Amino acid sequence: MTFNSMQKNGLLLAAFAVVATALVIGVQILTEDEIAKQQQQQVLRTLNQLIPPTMHDNDLYQSCRLLKDPALGSSKAQPLYRAWVNDKPTALAxxxxxxxxxxxxxxxLLAIKPEGELLGVRTLRHQETPGLGDKIEVEKSNWIKSFAGKRIRGQDDTRWAVQRDGGMFDQFTGATITPRAVVSAxxxxxxxxxxxxxxxFNADLPQCREGQQ
Known part of the structure; x- marks a missing residue:
């Protein structure tokens, strides 16, 4: 009798687990497009912050191409945006x-002028510690704005580090790893x-597909 009761309870638990898993998967499928749309809108807003309308007469989002290079921090191709005014290159993001x-x-997301001056950097997504590492968000701190107007003299430019490492960028109290990672990237x-x-600006690169931007 006890065994049958345990067996029934086990089957009920298994059934609940299956239903719960199905619900989670269903919600994920239903919200996937909406999440992608929100991320796309975030990128577009951020692009227009870094490259204002006066610096482009083309559709920045439609200019998206895919660039595969380890310098971008991934083995996968990453979105690259190109800006022009009257067919003259004005910015890369x-x-x-x-x-x-x-x-x-x-x-x-970062943007530069053709000659290399940084127009700015913004954080799109992260999982850093609230109250510490999240100061890379422009809504939480002005730290991320400190990149604007700066240039890199070369690979050996030692200024490009946090102050603790002898560089020119502030670190966060109790959270040096986060700004160090951002400055390096x-x-x-x-x-x-x-x-x-x-x-x-002239390369024939693959176009971004929906969901890759």
Whole structure:
């Protein structure tokens, strides 16, 4: 009798687990498109913050191409956006990844002028510690704005580090790993875009597909 009762309870628990899993999967499928749409809108808003309308007369989002290069922080191709005014190149923007954040990968968007000056950097997604590492968000701190107007003199430019490492960027109290990861990723990607700007503006790169932007 006891065995039969345990068996029934086990079957009920298994059934509940199956139903719960199905519900989770169903919700994920139903919300996938909406999440992708929200992420797309976030990127578009951020692009227009870094590259204002006066700096482009083309559709930035439709200009999206895929660039595969380790300097962008991933083995996968990342979105690259190209801006023109009257067919003259004015800015490059790229989504990049800082793979070594305190709580995992940090996705960033940066934009530069063709000659290499940074227009700015913004954080798109991260999982850093609230109250510490989340100061990379422009809504939480002005720290991320400190990249605007800066240039990189080369791979050996020691200024591109947090102050604790002898560089020019502030670190966060109790959270040095996060800004260190962001500075390193921005330096690496900016140097690549700076060196290859002429090529990238004219390169025949693959178009971004929906969901890759």
């Amino acid at each position: 790229a989504e990049i990844i800082a793979p070594d954040g305190y709580s995992g990968a940090i996705r960033l 921005v330096k690496r990607a900016t140097l690549k875009l700076q060196q290859q700007a002429d090529v990238l």
